[in-house]
Amino acid sequence: xxxxxxxxxxxxxxxxxxxxxxxxxxxxxxxxxxxxxxxxxxxxxxxxxxxxxxxxxxxxxxxxxxxxxxxxxxxxxxxxxxxxxxxxxxxxxxxxxxxxxxxxxxxxxxxxx
Amino acid sequence: xxxxxxxxxxxxxxxxxxxxxxxxxxxxxxxxxxxxxxxxxxxxxxxxxxxxxxxxxxxxxxxxxxxxxxxxxxxxxxxxxxxxxxxxxxxxxxxxxxxxxxxxxxxxxxxx
Numbered sequence: 423x424x425x426x427x428x429x430x431x432x433x434x435x436x437x438x439x440x441x442x443x444x445x446x447x448x449x450x451x452x453x454x455x456x457x458x459x460x461x462x463x464x465x466x467x468x469x470x471x472x473x474x475x476x477x478x479x480x481x482x483x484x485x486x487x488x489x490x491x492x493x494x495x496x497x498x499x500x501x502x503x504x505x506x507x508x509x510x511x512x513x514x515x516x517x518x519x520x521x522x523x524x525x526x527x528x529x530x531x532x533x534x535x
Numbered sequence: 536x537x538x539x540x541x542x543x544x545x546x547x548x549x550x551x552x553x554x555x556x557x558x559x560x561x562x563x564x565x566x567x568x569x570x571x572x573x574x575x576x577x578x579x580x581x582x583x584x585x586x587x588x589x590x591x592x593x594x595x596x597x598x599x600x601x602x603x604x605x606x607x608x609x610x611x612x613x614x615x616x617x618x619x620x621x622x623x624x625x626x627x628x629x630x631x632x633x634x635x636x637x638x639x640x641x642x643x644x645x646x647x
Contacts, residue, residue, distance in 0.1 A: 455635065462544075464537070464623060464639035465578070472633065480634065512577050516635070523568065524625075524635055526577025 425449055428513050428527035435534055441500040443530050445513030447493075453516045454496040455480075455524065456488060458509040465512065471496055503534045538562060539624055541638035548614055549646050556609045556641045558624035567607045567626040569598055572640070578623055614645045 425448030435441050445454065453472055457465040457480075467480030469488040477488050485507060487499045500507055510531050514524040540559045548554050558567065566585045570578035582591050584600035584607060591598045595618075597610040611618055624638045 453633075457637075462639055464541075465625075465637035467634060467636065470633070478633075481636075514577070514635075523580045523583065524578075526579070528575070528577055 426513060426515055426525060426527040428511075428530050430530060431528065432531045433533070435503050435532070437504060437534055438502050441503050441532065443498045443511055443513075443532070445496045445498070445527060447496075447515050449515060449517075449525070450493060451515040451517045451525075452493075453518070454490065455514040455516075456486075456496065456498045457512045457514065458482065458507075459512060459529070460509050468498065468511075500532075503532075505534050508532060508534045537639055538628065538636045539626065539638035541622075541624055541641050543641060544639065545642050545644075547644040547646065550615060551613050554611050554614055554643065556622050556624075556643070557606070558608065558638055559606045560626075560628075561605065562628040562630070563604050564626040564628055565604070567600060567604075567624055569607070569609055570623040570625060570637075572621040572623060578621075578637075611643075614643075616645045616647050619643060619645050 427446045429444045455470040456468040459465050466482045471477045471490040489497045510529045512529045513527040516524045542557045568583045569581045572578040582598045587602045587604045589600045595612045599608045621640045623640045627635050
């Protein structure tokens with residue numbers, strides 16, 4: 423299994439609070455992605471990174487920010503959590519650009535109450 | 536609207552029956568991938584199809600890539616309860632080859 427660790431695995435937070443999810447990899451892969459998964463929508467790309475300090479927006483980036491200060495860590499921050507951000511969040515890594523195999527973490531279930 | 540449209544959304548069949556899942560788009564892809572996801576886990580890659588018209592077989596699973604590289608299908612022969620799961624197609628369109636996009640998925644349930 424690819425070495426990807428997401429933390430926390432579960433979190434309940436209140437509306438309006440900031441939340442940071444962490445993705446840590448031991449594979450030294452260049453590309454890292456954050457997705458959210460909701461019923462009926464599948465996996466939707468939030469942000470991705472193509473190198474240290476190099477990030478870009480995906481299709482559902484509003485309300486989210488990311489940072490990548492080291493190759494192995496990719497952080498996703500919800501500046502002010504809303505109930506619509508209740509979801510399961512997956513981090514993925516890939517060695518090459520998007521059209522290649524991506525390895526996924528086990529996900530973080532976030533509930534905003 | 537999703538870049539990749541999967542159908543059907545749900546599929547429930549008896550053990551031993553065959554099933555087909557479809558993945559369609561109006562965009563052209565350099566390759567398409569199929570993933571399988573089990574509850575509480577992240578998706579795991581099953582196969583990547585690269586050439587238009589390509590057919591790949593993985594035991595009882597057959598994957599096809601359309602000639603125009605806009606669609607793909609997954610066929611399972613003699614399904615078993617162990618095939619139960621969420622099947623997702625994914626790909627990065629030629630114009631945005633860094634954005635791996637996913638279909639909404641097909642939930643397959645195989646009853647014993």
